[in-house]
């Protein structure tokens with residue numbers, strides 16, 4: 683399973699790269715706004731830092747302008763993936779950009795049928811949002827299960843399931859059990875995944891016992 687981080691915070695990305703866990707990055711207009719940076723500058727910096735795919739989202743809502751924006755974003759770097767909303771125009775833009783060899787990530791997916799549309803348009807990734815479904819009282823992980831099941835029945839579908847809007851370590855664990863290809867995880871949740879009270883307790887005990895020996899490895 684690939685781990686992407688869902689952020690446009692360059693310092694956070696640098697720190698995570700040092701763990702060797704990071705396979706890619708996703709951004710969206712809200713995350714770009716939060717970074718306070720120019721979209722082209724920050725995406726270029728992230729693409730340079732991260733060898734894997736980096737999603738940058740278009741901001742137009744009509745297909746013709748989305749295609750122009752996508753073509754411009756794609757010139758940033760070979761690992762730039764153009765993110766498009768799952769609308770009629772977004773799917774048209776996905777098909778057009780895919781036909782030009784540009785990688786795409788279709789976002790704001792909330793149903794298995796929508797995921798089918800993205801796959802048929804040749805999307806590289808489909809981004810179903812689990813947390814936002816949970817927010818309205820619908821089990822977001824059921825959507826991941828449905829998409830994985832449907833995609834698995836059609837071996838010609840190459841679109842990867844990229845689980846988005848992850849809010850907790852449990853979302854990640856369930857996505858992994860379902861065989862999702864990618865999870866894009868907010869930095870806060872990545873750090874939560876490391877933690878376990880028994881790890882902390884065990885390490886404290888080891889350190890106390892070690893101190894009592896008076897030894898040093900170095």
Ligand code: G3P
Pocket residue numbers: 688708709710811813814846847848866
């Ligand atoms: O990048 C898309 C997605 O991960 C957003 O998550 O928490 O704003 O629903 P969230």
